[in-house]
Amino acid sequence: MTTDTTTQGTAPDATTPGETILDARGVTMRFGGLTAVRGVDLTVNSGEIVGLIGPNGAGKTTFFNCLTGLYIPTEGEVRYKGKVLPPKSFKVTAAGIARTFQNIRLFANMTVLENVLVGRHTRTKEGLWSALLRGPGFHKAEAASRQRAMELLEFVGLAHKADHLSRNLPYGEQRKLEIARALASDPGLLLLDEPTAGMNPQETRATEELIFAIRDMGIAILVIEHDMRFIMNLCDRVAVLVQGEKLIEGDSATVQRDERVIAAYLGEPFEGAPGEEEAAEVERAEAQAEAQAEAQAEAAEAEAAKTEAAEAPEAEADTTTDAAPGKENDR
Numbered sequence: 640m641t642t643d644t645t646t647q648g649t650a651p652d653a654t655t656p657g658e659t660i661l662d663a664r665g666v667t668m669r670f671g672g673l674t675a676v677r678g679v680d681l682t683v684n685s686g687e688i689v690g691l692i693g694p695n696g697a698g699k700t701t702f703f704n705c706l707t708g709l710y711i712p713t714e715g716e717v718r719y720k721g722k723v724l725p726p727k728s729f730k731v732t733a734a735g736i737a738r739t740f741q742n743i744r745l746f747a748n749m750t751v752l753e754n755v756l757v758g759r760h761t762r763t764k765e766g767l768w769s770a771l772l773r774g775p776g777f778h779k780a781e782a783a784s785r786q787r788a789m790e791l792l793e794f795v796g797l798a799h800k801a802d803h804l805s806r807n808l809p810y811g812e813q814r815k816l817e818i819a820r821a822l823a824s825d826p827g828l829l830l831l832d833e834p835t836a837g838m839n840p841q842e843t844r845a846t847e848e849l850i851f852a853i854r855d856m857g858i859a860i861l862v863i864e865h866d867m868r869f870i871m872n873l874c875d876r877v878a879v880l881v882q883g884e885k886l887i888e889g890d891s892a893t894v895q896r897d898e899r900v901i902a903a904y905l906g907e908p909f910e911g912a913p914g915e916e917e918a919a920e921v922e923r924a925e926a927q928a929e930a931q932a933e934a935q936a937e938a939a940e941a942e943a944a945k946t947e948a949a950e951a952p953e954a955e956a957d958t959t960t961d962a963a964p965g966k967e968n969d970r
């Protein structure tokens with residue numbers, strides 16, 4: 640990078656079209672007995688927006704954590720532009736991968752601008768002594784960082800709130816601020832974990848436009864989202880995770896019409912699906928319980944009929960005795 644005041648519109652870490660930016664192979668993450676991610680392969684090429692979808696608990700965030708050095712995968716390898724990533728999140732950010740979080744992680748008591756400046760620290764060359772002595776080099780670098788941070792706030796539409804405390808921003812704007820902070824590290828790949836969660840349809844549409852604009856800056860994108868319309872509009876390719884395994888990957892149309900994907904979302908098992916055996920077992924147990932309940936209901940009904948038959952002559956006699964004129968019509 641030659642300057643801190645890169646004009647908005649180009650990523651300093653921009654890549655050549657078609658180049659493989661992210662190459663994850665056989666990524667597995669186990670927590671004790673639970674395998675949250677199992678042998679997942681995924682690539683993202685430059686200029687692409689790739690979607691990662693799957694039901695709750697499918698392992699999407701865990702996979703992101705494996706890509707960004709928060710978790711060290713139990714097995715597998717992650718390469719960024721051909722180089723194996725170091726197992727530390729700040730080193731991954733320095734290498735060129737930035738992310739936002741499913742549960743927003745901002746510094747609540749810092750201003751909007753300060754939050755973006757924090758995101759820039761991996762790109763500031765000025766060291767500790769320079770910061771302490773506050774020499775001319777430090778002031779120049781600081782001014783450049785502020786300018787870049789303001790450009791990014793402008794880009795996401797938050798420049799007018801630069802001095803507000805981040806905790807006072809509405810939810811949708813906090814998500815935008817997280818994106819600005821991620822962009823501040825000049826990434827070549829941006830990972831977004833549910834960027835539209837909690838947004839209204841208007842904000843969601845604006846976020847869609849924002850992501851297209853980021854892609855046009857030369858930054859590849861991998862995005863997790865539950866909003867299917869958003870994902871299908873946005874993504875060049877979509878991968879589906881189910882119970883930690885990649886079920887299918889393809890363009891939006893292919894993924895949308897795949898009956899295994901539909902089944903996974905509706906919770907219906909399909910042949911060869913991960914967890915199929917367990918689902919079949921649950922189904923058998925449910926069928927058995929239903930049959931048992933039916934048999935019990937039938938037995939109770941038969942019992943009731945028997946009792947009724949035994950009491951019937953008396954009851955009939957009662958009705959005849961009590962019957963008043965006109966009562967017949969009320970029944």
Ligand SMILES: Nc1ncnc2c1ncn2[C@@H]1O[C@H](COP(=O)(O)OP(=O)(O)OP(=O)(O)O)[C@@H](O)[C@H]1O
Nearest residue numbers: 670673675693694695696697698699700701702741
């Ligand atoms: N640190 C951890 N320790 C133990 N288990 C974990 C840990 N992180 C995630 N898991 C488990 O891994 C599985 C996958 O969780 P993950 O958060 O990756 O799912 P997800 O696809 O992001 O779901 P959602 O759509 O709800 O965000 C879950 O069963 C979860 O409980």
Ligand SMILES: [Mg+2]
Nearest residue numbers: 699700701741
């Ligand atoms: Mg998640």
